[in-house]
Amino acid sequence: MTRELHLVRHGEATKDGSRLTARGRKQAEAVAERLRGKGFAAVHHGPAARAAETAAIIAGVLRVPCRVEAAADDYVPHFVPDHDEFFDRFPESERTRGPALAHEAETRFARPGDGPVLVVTHAFLIGWLVRDALDAPPESWLTLNHDNAALTVIRYTTGESPRLIRFNDSGHLPGEQLSST
Numbered sequence: 001m002t003r004e005l006h007l008v009r010h011g012e013a014t015k016d017g018s019r020l021t022a023r024g025r026k027q028a029e030a031v032a033e034r035l036r037g038k039g040f041a042a043v044h045h046g047p048a049a050r051a052a053e054t055a056a057i058i059a060g061v062l063r064v065p066c067r068v069e070a071a072a073d074d075y076v077p078h079f080v081p082d083h084d085e086f087f088d089r090f091p092e093s094e095r096t097r098g099p100a101l102a103h104e105a106e107t108r109f110a111r112p113g114d115g116p117v118l119v120v121t122h123a124f125l126i127g128w129l130v131r132d133a134l135d136a137p138p139e140s141w142l143t144l145n146h147d148n149a150a151l152t153v154i155r156y157t158t159g160e161s162p163r164l165i166r167f168n169d170s171g172h173l174p175g176e177q178l179s180s181t
Contacts, residue, residue: 001112001113001114001157001158002112002155002156002157002158003111003112003113003114003115003116003117003155003156003157004116004117004153004154004155004156004165005109005110005116005117005119005129005153005154005155005156006035006038006040006116006117006118006119006151006152006153007119007121007125007126007129007151007152007153007154008031008035008054008058008118008119008120008121008149008150008151008152009120009121009122009123009126009146009147009148009149009150010024010028010048010050010051010053010054010120010121010122010148010149011023011024011025011026011027011028011031011050011053011054011057011148011149012024012027012148012149013049013050013148017048017049017050018049018050019049019050019053020050020053020054024050024053024054024148024149025053025057026174027054027148027149027173028053028054028057028058028149029057029061030149030172030173030174031058031149031151031172031173032057032058032060032061032062033061033172034151034172035058035062035118035151036061036062038116038118039115039116040062040064040115040116040117040118041064041115042059042064042065042066042067042118043055043058043059043062043064043065043066043067043118043119043120044066044067044068044069044072044109044117044118044119044120045066045067045068045069045072045119045120045121046068046069046070046072046073046074046120046121046122046125047068047070047073048073048074048122051072051073051074051120051121051122052066052068054120054149055120058118058120069105069108069119070101070104071101071102071104071105071108071109071125072105072119072120072121072122072125073101073121073122073125074094074121074122074124074125075094075095075097075098075101075102075124075125076090076094076095076098076124077098077099077101077102077105077124077125077127077128077141078098078099078102078128078138078139078141079095079098079099080138080139080142083142086142098124102125102128105125105128105129106129106132109129110129110132110133110154110156110162111156112156112157112158113156123145123146124141126144126146126152127140127141127142127143127144127145127146128141129152129154130144130152130154130164130167131144132162133154133162133163133164134162134164135161144167145168146168147168147170149170149173150168150169150170150173151166151168151169151170151172152164152166152167152168152169153165153166153169
């Protein structure tokens with residue numbers, strides 16, 4: 001069995017994260033067009049407003065339902081010792097529940113299965129899942145930044161190591177460069 005996990009970071013949001021900016025809505029529309037015809041059964045997304053709005057735009061274009069997933073929320077997936085100054089910027093709830101949610105995301109999405117899966121989420125989870133696919137050290141997620149509405153694709157095939165197909169690909173976004181493939 002093979003599954004391609006498509007990870008999209010939410011579109012550009014207002015400073016308070018309560019909604020997408022006009023640019024963020026355009027980004028969501030552009031990534032939706034890029035994903036048209038891939039055969040997704042649903043758009044899974046975190047409960048934060050910026051992810052939910054991005055997912056709703058994509059689901060509307062793809063004509064599939066949205067599914068809220070706690071494991072796709074915004075949280076710190078792994079605490080790295082000696083980085084207290086960085087981690088202190090995040091609420092205690094994001095730091096304490098993060099590792100369990102990251103494990104749930106791995107179990108739920110990052111495994112072989114039938115058909116493609118689309119998850120609209122946040123930069124930290126994308127970095128964590130890419131780190132996992134590359135079998136990199138746990139602290140590596142901190143160095144894997146992801147742009148708004150960029151696309152990352154990881155292929156999971158039974159009996160094989162995961163393959164990173166695309167990382168932070170923003171080629172579909174007007175006026176934005178392709179970061180890497």
